[in-house]
Amino acid sequence: MSGKRVLTGKYFMMGNTACAEGAIAAGCELAAGYPITPATEIANRLAERLPQVGGVFLQMEDEISSIAAIIGASWTGKKVMTATSGPGISLMLENIGFAVGVETPCVIVNVQRGAPTTGMPTAGVTGDMVQAKRGSHGDYEIIALCPASPQEMFDHTVLAFNYAENYRTPVFVLSDAFVGHMREEVVIPEPERIQTVYRKIPEAGADPRKIKGFLDEDVAAMPIFGRGFKAHVTSSCHNEYGQRNLSDLEALDNFVRRLSNKILKHKDEIVLVEKDYEGAEIVLVSYGAVSRAAAMAAVLARKEGIPVGTLRLITVWPFPGEEIEKMARKAKNVIVLENNLGQLFPYIKAEAAPYAEVSFQPPSIIGQIHDPEAILKKIREVEK
Amino acid sequence: MSETIHPLHRFFRPSVTSTTNCPGCGNGIVVQAILQAIDDLGMDLDDFIFVTGIGCAAWIPSPLFNADVLHTTHGRPIAFALGIKMGLPGKKVMVTSGDGDLAAIGGNHLIHNARRNVEMVVICLNNSIYGMTGGQAGPTTPMGLKTTSTPYGTYESPFDISQLVIAAGASFVARWTTFHPRQLTASIKKAIQKKGFSFIEVITQCPVQFGKKTGAGSAVQMMREYKERAISVKEAAKLSEEERAKRIVVGELLDKAKPEMVEEIEKIKKIAARETP
Numbered sequence: 001m002s003g004k005r006v007l008t009g010k011y012f013m014m015g016n017t018a019c020a021e022g023a024i025a026a027g028c029e030l031a032a033g034y035p036i037t038p039a040t041e042i043a044n045r046l047a048e049r050l051p052q053v054g055g056v057f058l059q060m061e062d063e064i065s066s067i068a069a070i071i072g073a074s075w076t077g078k079k080v081m082t083a084t085s086g087p088g089i090s091l092m093l094e095n096i097g098f099a100v101g102v103e104t105p106c107v108i109v110n111v112q113r114g115a116p117t118t119g120m121p122t123a124g125v126t127g128d129m130v131q132a133k134r135g136s137h138g139d140y141e142i143i144a145l146c147p148a149s150p151q152e153m154f155d156h157t158v159l160a161f162n163y164a165e166n167y168r169t170p171v172f173v174l175s176d177a178f179v180g181h182m183r184e185e186v187v188i189p190e191p192e193r194i195q196t197v198y199r200k201i202p203e204a205g206a207d208p209r210k211i212k213g214f215l216d217e218d219v220a221a222m223p224i225f226g227r228g229f230k231a232h233v234t235s236s237c238h239n240e241y242g243q244r245n246l247s248d249l250e251a252l253d254n255f256v257r258r259l260s261n262k263i264l265k266h267k268d269e270i271v272l273v274e275k276d277y278e279g280a281e282i283v284l285v286s287y288g289a290v291s292r293a294a295a296m297a298a299v300l301a302r303k304e305g306i307p308v309g310t311l312r313l314i315t316v317w318p319f320p321g322e323e324i325e326k327m328a329r330k331a332k333n334v335i336v337l338e339n340n341l342g343q344l345f346p347y348i349k350a351e352a353a354p355y356a357e358v359s360f361q362p363p364s365i366i367g368q369i370h371d372p373e374a375i376l377k378k379i380r381e382v383e384k
Numbered sequence: 385m386s387e388t389i390h391p392l393h394r395f396f397r398p399s400v401t402s403t404t405n406c407p408g409c410g411n412g413i414v415v416q417a418i419l420q421a422i423d424d425l426g427m428d429l430d431d432f433i434f435v436t437g438i439g440c441a442a443w444i445p446s447p448l449f450n451a452d453v454l455h456t457t458h459g460r461p462i463a464f465a466l467g468i469k470m471g472l473p474g475k476k477v478m479v480t481s482g483d484g485d486l487a488a489i490g491g492n493h494l495i496h497n498a499r500r501n502v503e504m505v506v507i508c509l510n511n512s513i514y515g516m517t518g519g520q521a522g523p524t525t526p527m528g529l530k531t532t533s534t535p536y537g538t539y540e541s542p543f544d545i546s547q548l549v550i551a552a553g554a555s556f557v558a559r560w561t562t563f564h565p566r567q568l569t570a571s572i573k574k575a576i577q578k579k580g581f582s583f584i585e586v587i588t589q590c591p592v593q594f595g596k597k598t599g600a601g602s603a604v605q606m607m608r609e610y611k612e613r614a615i616s617v618k619e620a621a622k623l624s625e626e627e628r629a630k631r632i633v634v635g636e637l638l639d640k641a642k643p644e645m646v647e648e649i650e651k652i653k654k655i656a657a658r659e660t661p
Contacts, residue, residue: 003660030470051656056470056649060463061496068456068463068493069470072435075454076471098457208450209398225433225452226472232397232447234455243399244447244455 003052006191013186015150015179019083019109020045021186022157024053025194028107029078032058032069034088037121038177039111042083063088067095067108074104075233077201077224079161083109086128087118089135096170097136100259101235103214103222105164105199107157109173111180114367123367124177126288129343132172133317139256141263143270144172144317146287150184156314158194163270165199167263168219174316176339178289178369202229212240215258217265263318271320275327277309282379283327283356285348286337287313289369294337297375304376306383316344321351328352333382336360337370357382392419395429397450404443408595408603410562410588414480414509415444417565421572432476433468437461437485440516440590441509444480459490462497465504473646476505476576483510483524487545491523494545498552498581502645505575505582508545511590519593529598546585550638555580557638561587561610564634571636579644587632 006025013021020042023031031050033043047057060066063084070080084092089110099106114120115127128135132144143163147156153175160171200221202211208230213223220240223229232242237255245251263270274291276298277283284294291312301308311327313320328334334352336345336359345360352358361378363370405411422429429451436442438458446455456464461479469477479486486494486508497504513531514520520533524545528537546559556578558571568586575582589595589606600606610632617635620628 003657030467032467048656051649051653052660054653054657056653058466058470061492064460065463065466065493065496068460069467072454072464072467073471074467075452076433076468078471080467094457095460225454225468226475228430230397230430230450230452232453232455234446234453235457236455241399242447 003049005053006188006194008188008190011186011188012183013150014041015147015153015175015182016041016111017045018150018154018186019157019173019175019180020049021188022154023081023107023161024049024055025154025188025191026158026161027079027196027198028081028161029055030058030070030073030080031082032060032066033082033084034060034063034066036085036088038113038180039083039085039088039109041180042109042111063091064095067092067099070106071095071099071104074106075225077226079105079165081107081109083111085111085113085121086115086131089128089131093135097138097140098235099170100136100140100142102233103168103220103259104170105168106170107160107164107173108170109157109175112174112176120367122177124179124289124339124369125367126174126176126339127343129174129316129340132174139260141260142172142317143167143169143263143315144174145314146174146316147179148288148291149179150182150186153179154186154188158196162195162197165197166219167266167270168199168222169263172317174288176289201227214238214242215240215255217258217261219262267318270315270318271323272314273320273323274312274314275310277311277327277330280307280309281331282306282308282333282335282382283311283331284308284335284337284375285311285313285324285327287316287344288339290337290339293370293372293375296372297370297379300372300376301379306379308379319347321347324348324351325355328355331356334358335375335378335382337375339363339369340366392416392423395419395422395450397447400448405440406592408589408591409440410509410511410586410590411440411444413562413565414507414568414586414588415448417568417572418444418478418480418507420569421576424569425573425576427576432478433472435461435465435468435477435479437481437490439482439485439514441480441482442485459485459488460493461485462490462493462504462506466497466502469502469504469646470649478505478507480507480509482515483508483512483545484514484522487543487548488523494549495552498549498554498583500645501553501555501580501642503579503581505572505584507572507584507586509586509588510545511588511594512542513590513594515590515593519597531597546583546637549583553642554583554638555640555642555644556582558636559585559587559632560634561607561614561632562589563607563610563614567634574636574639580642
């Protein structure tokens with residue numbers, strides 16, 4: 001291979017392109033996908049760049065096989081990803097649950113678009129926020145990050161790979177058509193300044209019968225294929241050795257709880273927020289592209305002498321409830337801003353309502369990103 | 385008393401002490417054929433990654449074979465297997481699953497990977513029924529047959545899966561029945577060594593869900609019927625289409641050389657590296 005993994009430099013770059021570059025900088029070796037607006041540029045860039053660095057991009061027959069192929073490749077020890085939009089995620093959900101169940105590191109980028117159903121492909125609407133957490137059947141935890149700029153499409157994709165490897169789990173990058181198609185300055189650092197991690201694997205020569213490859217709340221070493229670990233990997237209820245058990249409810253309880261606890265136990269390491277609400281009575285809570293409008297509205301409000309702060313969720317899953325509570329204890333009013341009809345609002349309200357008045361503000365037209373002036377109007381109403 | 389141990393028993397996962405197969409199931413014959421083929425070739429289970437879907441046939445290597453095994457979602461094993469082959473091109477990837485898994489819910493992955501001609505061995509145990517869920521009709525159930533989901537008889541034409549895979553672009557396709565274990569073993573050996581997508585259809589008995597419900601009878605009766613209906617590719621060519629439809633055409637249906645996907649990807653990587661500024 002002669003291509004460079006890390007294209008160090010300063011660029012005027014599209015968010016989707018930055019996402020692909022972040023993946024390759026993080027060590028992605030295989031990606032599979034199916035064309036879909038508004039995520040296609042990620043696949044196009046990966047198709048061009050991955051072979052240059054010795055990797056593979058597979059264009060699959062559908063999104064079901066895309067996620068299946070990357071899970072298969074992850075079990076061979078490769079860092080893997082797929083990128084799609086809402087309709088593609090809907091098709092992937094069964095296998096996303098599979099990846100959770102057998103603890104497979106992989107990165108799933110959802111460049112969200114106008115929905116439901118085929119909706120409006122080029123509109124940026126964050127309508128899949130809860131789907132990422134609850135779309136596949138059963139109880140499980142997932143990790144999801146919400147970038148707000150092309151720079152963060154790079155940064156968060158690197159972070160998503162690191163979380164996937166650290167916690168042996170699928171990680172979502174929940175972008176949208178705005179952020180994916182936005183062009184802005186993107187700075188790609190020197191390779192040595194990009195932190196990357198790789199999953200733990202059992203020691204070479206380990207006795208296959210003694211390898212506990214699953215269900216460790218502190219993340220089991222992954223018995224990847226081809227190393228003589230003789231891994232039995234089944235998404236059906238299993239124990240820490242991977243042995244299937246379809247009859248004992250205690251085994252099911254153990255399976256469900258340990259998978260979830262693996263993420264929840266490390267929530268403090270996973271949850272990232274940006275907060276600027278010191279001394280604020282009114283706090284705007286938002287994520288993704290909307291957080292840009294929220295920041296602007298806060299500036300405008302402060303100019304008018306209204307003490308307004310912001311809390312931006314970078315990690316939305318696992319849900320940063322503790323951060324919401326911490327904020328709400330100091331605020332009088334919490335305004336939740338989302339570019340949808342209120343997907344995370346019930347979760348935020350549940351944490352904040354004991355301490356503050358909580359209200360929801362969608363954009364005047366769904367898919368339009370809030371006008372900071374409209375947010376300001378809402379702030380003035382709330383202040384009265 | 386000295387213990388007699390089957391020479392292929394060493395391929396079994398030590399923790400497995402029982403089988404989930406019903407009495408008379410054809411799975412055991414295929415287990416033996418696969419392991420015998422691997423043994424005959426002087427290979428080890430560590431040379432393989434086994435991938436399965438959902439259904440009785442998917443339980444052949446899972447958890448029985450003492451190897452890396454990925455037991456996947458319904459219909460998708462070939463798609464998972466593609467990713468595994470890309471990650472470990474030096475290993476042999478073998479998929480075992482049923483006709484419902486591979487030709488109904490997973491039909492798209494079957495034809496597309498045959499088209500890609502990616503090197504893997506897919507063994508399809510065709511029992512013409514959904515066994516695990518209690519005998520529902522599938523895309524391979526003969527027309528007119530009464531099953532639990534077609535109490536008045538099926539009203540759809542079945543697939544000829546082998547012909548489907550040939551048309552889609554595979555390299556090697558063979559069909560045998562559980563009455564032909566030696567021939568089956570020989571074809572599995574060829575399939576393992578083939579550079580390309582190899583597909584083996586095994587017509588197999590499900591005496592519990594097919595035999596009882598359709599009146600085909602016991603495992604022995606069903607296998608006896610396979611023996612009587614089986615006809616070689618060469619002999620079948622002499623029959624009219626109508627006569628041929630009543631028989632089970634067995635043998636190697638396709639064996640040809642064509643570009644294999646893993647090798648083609650390696651060429652692409654070289655081109656990409658050359659064109660990188």
